[in-house]
Amino acid sequence: MKTGTFTVPTDLLTRIKAAQNILCISHVNADGDAYGSVLGMVWMLRSLGKRATAAMPDPVLPDFGFLPGAGEIVGPDDTADDYDLIICLDMSSADRMGAVYDEPRFGAIPLVVIDHHITNTNFGVANWVEPRCAATAQMLVVLSGPLGIEVDTRLAQCLLTGIVTDTLCFRTSNTTPEVLEAAMCMQRAGADLSDIVRQTLNRMPFSTLHLWSRVLADAHLDQGVTWVTVSQAQLRQAGHEGDDSRLNSILSSINEADMSAIFTEKLGANGSPAVECSFRAKPGFNVGELAFQLGGGGHAPASGCTIAGTLDDVVGSVVPMLVAERRRQLAHTGATPQH
Amino acid sequence: MKTGTFTVPTDLLTRIKAAQNILCISHVNADGDAYGSVLGMVWMLRSLGKRATAAMPDPVLPDFGFLPGAGEIVGPDDTADDYDLIICLDMSSADRMGAVYDEPRFGAIPLVVIDHHITNTNFGVANWVEPRCAATAQMLVVLSGPLGIEVDTRLAQCLLTGIVTDTLCFRTSNTTPEVLEAAMCMQRAGADLSDIVRQTLNRMPFSTLHLWSRVLADAHLDQGVTWVTVSQAQLRQAGHEGDDSRLNSILSSINEADMSAIFTEKLGANGSPAVECSFRAKPGFNVGELAFQLGGGGHAPASGCTIAGTLDDVVGSVVPMLVAERRRQLAHTGATPQH
Numbered sequence: 001m002k003t004g005t006f007t008v009p010t011d012l013l014t015r016i017k018a019a020q021n022i023l024c025i026s027h028v029n030a031d032g033d034a035y036g037s038v039l040g041m042v043w044m045l046r047s048l049g050k051r052a053t054a055a056m057p058d059p060v061l062p063d064f065g066f067l068p069g070a071g072e073i074v075g076p077d078d079t080a081d082d083y084d085l086i087i088c089l090d091m092s093s094a095d096r097m098g099a100v101y102d103e104p105r106f107g108a109i110p111l112v113v114i115d116h117h118i119t120n121t122n123f124g125v126a127n128w129v130e131p132r133c134a135a136t137a138q139m140l141v142v143l144s145g146p147l148g149i150e151v152d153t154r155l156a157q158c159l160l161t162g163i164v165t166d167t168l169c170f171r172t173s174n175t176t177p178e179v180l181e182a183a184m185c186m187q188r189a190g191a192d193l194s195d196i197v198r199q200t201l202n203r204m205p206f207s208t209l210h211l212w213s214r215v216l217a218d219a220h221l222d223q224g225v226t227w228v229t230v231s232q233a234q235l236r237q238a239g240h241e242g243d244d245s246r247l248n249s250i251l252s253s254i255n256e257a258d259m260s261a262i263f264t265e266k267l268g269a270n271g272s273p274a275v276e277c278s279f280r281a282k283p284g285f286n287v288g289e290l291a292f293q294l295g296g297g298g299h300a301p302a303s304g305c306t307i308a309g310t311l312d313d314v315v316g317s318v319v320p321m322l323v324a325e326r327r328r329q330l331a332h333t334g335a336t337p338q339h
Numbered sequence: 340m341k342t343g344t345f346t347v348p349t350d351l352l353t354r355i356k357a358a359q360n361i362l363c364i365s366h367v368n369a370d371g372d373a374y375g376s377v378l379g380m381v382w383m384l385r386s387l388g389k390r391a392t393a394a395m396p397d398p399v400l401p402d403f404g405f406l407p408g409a410g411e412i413v414g415p416d417d418t419a420d421d422y423d424l425i426i427c428l429d430m431s432s433a434d435r436m437g438a439v440y441d442e443p444r445f446g447a448i449p450l451v452v453i454d455h456h457i458t459n460t461n462f463g464v465a466n467w468v469e470p471r472c473a474a475t476a477q478m479l480v481v482l483s484g485p486l487g488i489e490v491d492t493r494l495a496q497c498l499l500t501g502i503v504t505d506t507l508c509f510r511t512s513n514t515t516p517e518v519l520e521a522a523m524c525m526q527r528a529g530a531d532l533s534d535i536v537r538q539t540l541n542r543m544p545f546s547t548l549h550l551w552s553r554v555l556a557d558a559h560l561d562q563g564v565t566w567v568t569v570s571q572a573q574l575r576q577a578g579h580e581g582d583d584s585r586l587n588s589i590l591s592s593i594n595e596a597d598m599s600a601i602f603t604e605k606l607g608a609n610g611s612p613a614v615e616c617s618f619r620a621k622p623g624f625n626v627g628e629l630a631f632q633l634g635g636g637g638h639a640p641a642s643g644c645t646i647a648g649t650l651d652d653v654v655g656s657v658v659p660m661l662v663a664e665r666r667r668q669l670a671h672t673g674a675t676p677q678h
Binding site for chain 1: 508509510511512514515516519520522523526527532533534536537540541542543544545547548549551552553554555556558560565567588589590591592593594595596621622
């Protein structure tokens with residue numbers, strides 16, 4: 001578990017060692033790294049003989065019910081008020097805590113941050129932000145060293161899940177040798193990589209196939225940009241929310257395109273139409289800036305935003321922006337077409 | 340590069356160390372591990388000051404042109420006859436050498452085998468067969484140790500490509516900690532994992548999207564078996580051979596199915612219709628035996644065969660066999676539905 005590349009801040013270590021009753025929380029719209037790191041932290045603290053509770057703002061997604069401890073995660077209404085430390089995991093800013101952070105009860109409890117997002121606002125009294133890690137769970141593999149923790153199977157399964165989901169099983173460009181080393185250590189500690197892949201990445205309902213059939217029938221390609229639209233009618237017919245992450249990975253592998261987009265029709269709260277845009281860029285290209293200009297966020301290879309308007313309106317205005325952005329990047333940044 | 344789990348046979352090491360002019364060959368219908376291991380072996384031998392030539396029975400696939408040394412691979416007509424050793428890489432039996440093995444010229448030259456297939460026939464004068472390795476390229480990472488080779492970027496890129504392609508980027512069930520360790524060592528030696536993923540797994544022509552749209556429109560699900568058919572007309576419309584490996588990985592992730600199949604219409608040499616069947620099974624299920632009974636081969640999670648007949652005929656006879664096979668395995672082998 002020695003990964004000398006990273007250093008855990010002393011003040012964070014001191015606070016964790018001193019605390020006895022700790023609340024571990026993660027972010028709204030939780031993903032595999034949120035679940036993996038919050039549960040992993042709980043197992044680490046318990047192995048040190050401390051009391052630890054995992055809490056999340058939203059109900060636990062059934063897909064992550066396989067994680068050891070998932071059944072113990074509590075919601076905003078079931079937290080106590082006698083914690084002596086709050087650890088925020090995988091959260092780039094305080095607003096990502098959602099309803100699970102109850103200011104009146106928690107305001108006086110020290111709060112520390114462990115996160116790998118470069119955009120982290122350092123909102124804790126101690127903050128360990130390590131953007132060179134591909135997942136917050138990877139940071140916890142590192143943390144197990146100075147905390148003197150012998151990683152057991154439960155902990156390993158949680159941490160490897162965070163690493164596998166955030167890197168799409170080692171396919172993202174931030175998959176460094178240190179990521180593979182952390183994953184290897186978790187396998188050796190008992191985590192089942194094959195099971196994690198099956199439970200998280202390799203899962204989708206049969207109806208997705210017919211949804212994709214309809215969506216891909218209208219796949220477009222124009223000047224190095226490929227895109228599809230997903231309507232509410234198509235989603236209703238499928239009976240679920242689709243699988244954007246997998247569809248994104250398909251679109252972003254098209255040889256003839258350097259940028260890709262999925263436009264998904266949303267029903268706004270007030271009934272007015274809106275479109276969720278999900279962008280991907282190949283290495284050397286950047287879709288982060290455009291998403292930011294459009295009121296969203298993300299980073300160079302993957303970003304997103306939500307725009308008011310109908311599918312036709314939004315596609316009609318955003319696709320030319322993507323085409324122009326790609327052309328600008330080809331001309332000014334030395335990016336080269338990937339096909 | 341110390342992976343103490345595996346032992347290189349002494350007679351193989353002795354023969355490699357003694358030889359000075361070596362022909363490295365791999366199999367017909369070459370895949371990423373064939374290219375990666377044959378080129379990796381050449382770079383290893385050259386770094387020891389030996390002469391080494393890579394030869395393959397078929398022309399080099401353009402997709403693997405990015406591998407260092409791919410441009411130097413020769414075909415059956417361009418081999419010499421003064422080699423003092425032939426190394427067969429990733430080949431389970433002698434017939435897999437195809438036309439690149441010229442018996443009259445090569446019959447007297449000692450031939451050794453390095454391969455990870457459990458079905459290997461040990462057809463060399465020295466044979467290193469290690470089924471616990473997920474790729475022959477992984478075995479070469481091990482071999483670099485006793486040969487005292489300092490792995491450089493070219494060699495690392497070749498070997499990591501073999502590992503990534505044979506494990507679908509660490510998603511197959513034989514991805515052990517030793518696989519991740521070998522991959523990590525290759526990254527540290529200069530291999531670019533992200534580039535390899537982009538060049539091998541994350542590539543497909545835009546026209547595949549419209550092909551998939553038509554194919555997935557007729558996706559079926561019956562009693563835990565899901566399948567699609569691909570007709571010659573659909574392939575002609577797409578203008579290429581499709582991407583079975585990616586389509587297989589989509590079908591095998593369907594929650595409601597434990598077995599999946601792709602039936603692809605082929606035109607037999609004599610004009611009579613035939614169907615290529617590609618099967619996948621979830622953990623605990625086995626499609627290897629059925630493929631073997633049908634005249635094909637493979638192993639428990641992935642197998643295939645080619646059957647004479649029209650698409651309708653073959654689907655009509657094979658799907659009930661898959662359904663019956665799944666039911667039998669549920670009843671007799673303790674396999675449990677994965678959904």
